[in-house]
Amino acid sequence: MSGPRPVRAPRGTELSALGWQQEAALRMLQNNLDPEVAEHPDQLVVYGGTGKAARDWRSFDAMVRTLRTLKQDETMLVQSGRPVGVMQTHEWAPRVLIANSNLVGDWANWEEFRRLEALGLTMYGQMTAGSWIYIGTQGILQGTYETFSAVAAKKFGGTLAGTITLTAGLGGMGGAQPLAVTMNDGVAICIDVDPRAIERRIEHRYLDVKADSLEHALRLAVEARDARRPLSIGLLGNAAELLPRMLAEGAPIDIVTDQTSAHDPLAYLPVGVDFEDMADAAAKDPAGFTTRARESMARHVEAMVGFMDAGAEVFDYGNSIRGEAQLAGYERAFAFPGFVPAYIRPLFCEGKGPFRWAALSGEASDIAKTDKAILELFPENESLARWIKMAGERVHFQGLPARICWLGYGERDKAGERFNDMVASGELAAPLAIGRDHLDAGSVASPYRETEAMLDGSDAIADWPLLNAMVNVASGASWVSLHHGGGVGMGRSIHAGQVTVADGTKLGGEKVRRVLTNDPGMGVIRHVDAGYDIAESVADERGVRVPMREG
Numbered sequence: 001m002s003g004p005r006p007v008r009a010p011r012g013t014e015l016s017a018l019g020w021q022q023e024a025a026l027r028m029l030q031n032n033l034d035p036e037v038a039e040h041p042d043q044l045v046v047y048g049g050t051g052k053a054a055r056d057w058r059s060f061d062a063m064v065r066t067l068r069t070l071k072q073d074e075t076m077l078v079q080s081g082r083p084v085g086v087m088q089t090h091e092w093a094p095r096v097l098i099a100n101s102n103l104v105g106d107w108a109n110w111e112e113f114r115r116l117e118a119l120g121l122t123m124y125g126q127m128t129a130g131s132w133i134y135i136g137t138q139g140i141l142q143g144t145y146e147t148f149s150a151v152a153a154k155k156f157g158g159t160l161a162g163t164i165t166l167t168a169g170l171g172g173m174g175g176a177q178p179l180a181v182t183m184n185d186g187v188a189i190c191i192d193v194d195p196r197a198i199e200r201r202i203e204h205r206y207l208d209v210k211a212d213s214l215e216h217a218l219r220l221a222v223e224a225r226d227a228r229r230p231l232s233i234g235l236l237g238n239a240a241e242l243l244p245r246m247l248a249e250g251a252p253i254d255i256v257t258d259q260t261s262a263h264d265p266l267a268y269l270p271v272g273v274d275f276e277d278m279a280d281a282a283a284k285d286p287a288g289f290t291t292r293a294r295e296s297m298a299r300h301v302e303a304m305v306g307f308m309d310a311g312a313e314v315f316d317y318g319n320s321i322r323g324e325a326q327l328a329g330y331e332r333a334f335a336f337p338g339f340v341p342a343y344i345r346p347l348f349c350e351g352k353g354p355f356r357w358a359a360l361s362g363e364a365s366d367i368a369k370t371d372k373a374i375l376e377l378f379p380e381n382e383s384l385a386r387w388i389k390m391a392g393e394r395v396h397f398q399g400l401p402a403r404i405c406w407l408g409y410g411e412r413d414k415a416g417e418r419f420n421d422m423v424a425s426g427e428l429a430a431p432l433a434i435g436r437d438h439l440d441a442g443s444v445a446s447p448y449r450e451t452e453a454m455l456d457g458s459d460a461i462a463d464w465p466l467l468n469a470m471v472n473v474a475s476g477a478s479w480v481s482l483h484h485g486g487g488v489g490m491g492r493s494i495h496a497g498q499v500t501v502a503d504g505t506k507l508g509g510e511k512v513r514r515v516l517t518n519d520p521g522m523g524v525i526r527h528v529d530a531g532y533d534i535a536e537s538v539a540d541e542r543g544v545r546v547p548m549r550e551g
């Protein structure tokens with residue numbers, strides 16, 4: 001059969017492949033397409049617009065078939081979601097090598113990509129869709145939590161208690177904002193034009209309450225702030241109207257950001273258009289709608305700059321709202337920074353990024369045991385402990401149980417080795433697949449996001465993700481992927497990923513130790529090379545060798 005059908009990874013310890021490395025790739029490929037995990041599994045789309053796990057159903061079937069018979073010294077090659085070869089390698093080599101969506105520079109645009117995609121020659125792999133390590137919305141919640149936690153560390157003494165954050169956008173990704181703020185003990189006012197977005201977030205317990213009016217929202221926020229009580233408040237309205245009004249009225253806001261879908265002007269509601277009429281208005285006159293949306297974004301960003309001038313902490317959350325406001329002629333659009341240079345880069349300098357693992361047993365208790373192990377391994381890291389405890393209580397698993405947390409150089413390998421020991425001793429029911437997002441410390445070149453405003457101007461240098469992929473191949477990863485265009489679109493990023501299986505064997509432990517040392521090590525050396533002091537100290541303290549600093 002070669003058509004859409006429900007896919008679900010097998011659970012338990014019975015192997016359908018010849019070893020756990022192959023079995024892990026097989027289960028994680030299937031897990032990405034589990035209806036609990038994927039946005040549109042029938043079209044093989046996992047998340048992020050059209051990010052796919054396999055090019056077509058025939059390719060999916062061929063990958064499953066091949067993985068089931070792949071030997072311990074063989075490697076399957078995947079070209080944009082299609083298995084194109086099996087080569088004899090050796091047992092330290094990855095069992096799968098993946099290249100997705102890559103195009104030669106001058107051809108690297110959506111138009112050419114769509115043309116080739118229509119010919120059946122390529123697919124969009126996003127970041128973790130085509131590399132088989134997507135774990136559902138837990139990823140965005142943790143990333144947002146980590147960002148607000150970094151804001152707290154940088155500006156508010158390590159906690160958001162006693163602060164009010166103002167943001168807009170309670171959609172698929174933006175909906176993580178209220179919970180991420182309250183997990184950091186803060187108060188959030190979250191604006192959205194869509195009443196259903198507000199209701200949905202309350203239903204899913206990501207948002208606490210809905211205010212009846214702006215005045216009501218501010219009253220609730222101030223009361224909670226004064227009591228240092230976490231609270232998230234939904235407020236119905238257009239951000240381009242409400243932010244200027246709140247600024248004019250002197251609303252006591254400490255932090256401002258935004259996650260409306262500003263990257264697509266047809267998805268941002270302009271002032272003067274009713275929400276119910278939005279789809280029609282955008283379809284009838286896309287050019288006119290775009291102009292009006294950009295004008296509204298300019299007012300929205302102008303108010304954000306106003307809050308910044310009044311002393312608030314303001315940042316762009318990766319939705320291109322500054323660029324759109326600039327296109328509308330607002331000159332100070334880039335007066336506030338993007339979230340990576342503002343908060344995340346210091347973490348990247350330490351090799352920190354979104355480390356994640358999935359329990360191939362399918363047992364939630366395996367994740368509970370690894371959570372406990374993480375708390376024991378890093379007792380001094382309060383923010384990590386808060387996340388792990390809250391995630392254990394509040395995150396609903398999608399597909400195979402999984403966990404994500406940010407760990408850096410010298411930490412990931414410790415966690416990985418402990419996990420491998422736990423598999424070896426039988427404490428865990430089955431092996432773990434340990435991987436990460438491509439959005440990581442040393443694995444991505446993306447000048448509008450992860451590598452915006454590098455100290456040495458090296459934003460667009462893409463040698464780093466290539467080196468990252470190669471070092472993971474050389475270190476013993478179970479599968480390695482090299483993609484183009486994830487997150488920010490064609491022509492704008494190149495990035496690499498790895499997944500390594502803790503299978504409880506001695507060899508598995510050796511591979512885990514090397515990969516989970518060298519992979520975050522790329523983040524440290526990339527930032528040493530760009531001249532970041534923090535990265536230099538980390539390299540010195542933790543013994544990362546950088547030839548240009550020796551001798």
Ligand code: NAD
Nearest residue numbers: 169171172173174192193194238239260261268269318319
């Ligand atoms: P989405 O389309 O699911 O949700 C957007 C929300 O914005 C909708 O609920 C919509 O009603 C609301 N909205 C539109 N215009 C508005 C206006 N004028 N005022 C108030 N609300 C308005 O999108 P999403 O998946 O939540 O992503 C949001 C944005 O954040 C995207 O641009 C995405 O690229 C970006 N994003 C960035 C990162 C990152 O870099 N860390 C991560 C996730 C998402």
